[in-house]
Amino acid sequence: MWYDRHRRRLPWRAEPGVAADPYKVWLSEIMLQQTTVKAVGPYFAAFLDAFPTVEALAAVPLEEVLRRWAGLGYYARARNLHACARAVVERHGGRFPDTEAGLRALPGIGPYTAAAVAAIAFDQPAAAVDGNVERVIARLVALETPLPAAKPEIRALAERLVPLARAGDFAQALMDLGATICTPRAPACVLCPWGEACAARAAGTQETFPRKVAKAARPLKRGAAFWLVRGGAEVLLRRRPQKGLLGGMAEVPGTAWQAEFDAAGALAAAPLAADWRRLAGTVRHGFTHFELELLVFAADVPASTPVPDGGWWQPVEDIDGAGLPTVMMKIARLASAVRDSDRDGRSW
Numbered sequence: 001m002w003y004d005r006h007r008r009r010l011p012w013r014a015e016p017g018v019a020a021d022p023y024k025v026w027l028s029e030i031m032l033q034q035t036t037v038k039a040v041g042p043y044f045a046a047f048l049d050a051f052p053t054v055e056a057l058a059a060v061p062l063e064e065v066l067r068r069w070a071g072l073g074y075y076a077r078a079r080n081l082h083a084c085a086r087a088v089v090e091r092h093g094g095r096f097p098d099t100e101a102g103l104r105a106l107p108g109i110g111p112y113t114a115a116a117v118a119a120i121a122f123d124q125p126a127a128a129v130d131g132n133v134e135r136v137i138a139r140l141v142a143l144e145t146p147l148p149a150a151k152p153e154i155r156a157l158a159e160r161l162v163p164l165a166r167a168g169d170f171a172q173a174l175m176d177l178g179a180t181i182c183t184p185r186a187p188a189c190v191l192c193p194w195g196e197a198c199a200a201r202a203a204g205t206q207e208t209f210p211r212k213v214a215k216a217a218r219p220l221k222r223g224a225a226f227w228l229v230r231g232g233a234e235v236l237l238r239r240r241p242q243k244g245l246l247g248g249m250a251e252v253p254g255t256a257w258q259a260e261f262d263a264a265g266a267l268a269a270a271p272l273a274a275d276w277r278r279l280a281g282t283v284r285h286g287f288t289h290f291e292l293e294l295l296v297f298a299a300d301v302p303a304s305t306p307v308p309d310g311g312w313w314q315p316v317e318d319i320d321g322a323g324l325p326t327v328m329m330k331i332a333r334l335a336s337a338v339r340d341s342d343r344d345g346r347s348w
Contacts, residue, residue, distance in 0.1 A: 080108025
């Protein structure tokens, strides 16, 4: 079998002949949503070190999970991860359900994740269809229906291919095939175990599949952020609302992010009255549904300045420990770079 010879060695993948750990399988599948294997590796190791069991993960506050998730993106996954861990402990005594239906009943587990965990962790005959698998199936049959409309058809085709024996290995083999051989560009068709059966390869059109509907341009939103340093050593942070984008994450105070943004009136939203200075440059960041551009204002206040309601003073030297999401770390890096390069004698 191709998979037996060419399987990838991944931190969450059990060695041949060893039963998969459902906790590791579930954790990796949640982390891998919308994220690459390369990016997930260090986070997965750090999470296992901090939370070696689902009980350990369920026992900590959500803020601790969000802090350790910072930088991995798509933060709703972290909230769902924590809620799911608690549900597994409270409803199932710390044991994951071993069926797709049972897994689907848990918070944050959709059709793909339920199928992947059921197949890989429990060897259930489930079709785990991710982006890699969609590409493999679409090329195998030269499917003309474009994504995302093709998803139900691809899933139905994948379900027909799942074997009754070694379903978990089959699921992982399809993922590996898409990740290493049937790649988006320049697929290595001569090495593919399904090469002779592939309709797209036979027609020489493999790189044109899967068909896709052109994506619409993402709208631009703008806003401002306020980098306020107390006594030269602490920066003001606050926590975002639990619901919504970056829910529950730490943030640098700022304005709302809007398509129509009044830069001239931005300081009206500043957390404190201070000698604010607009820093050169902007922070740009892409979210799933929009692009963001932020102006950054900075100021210093005395060490005796009380903390505004809802905020806290974070040591600048330990800014990494705040668990800021990527867009907020971009603000911190810009502010630090400007401070380091400022030569006019002022704090900013």
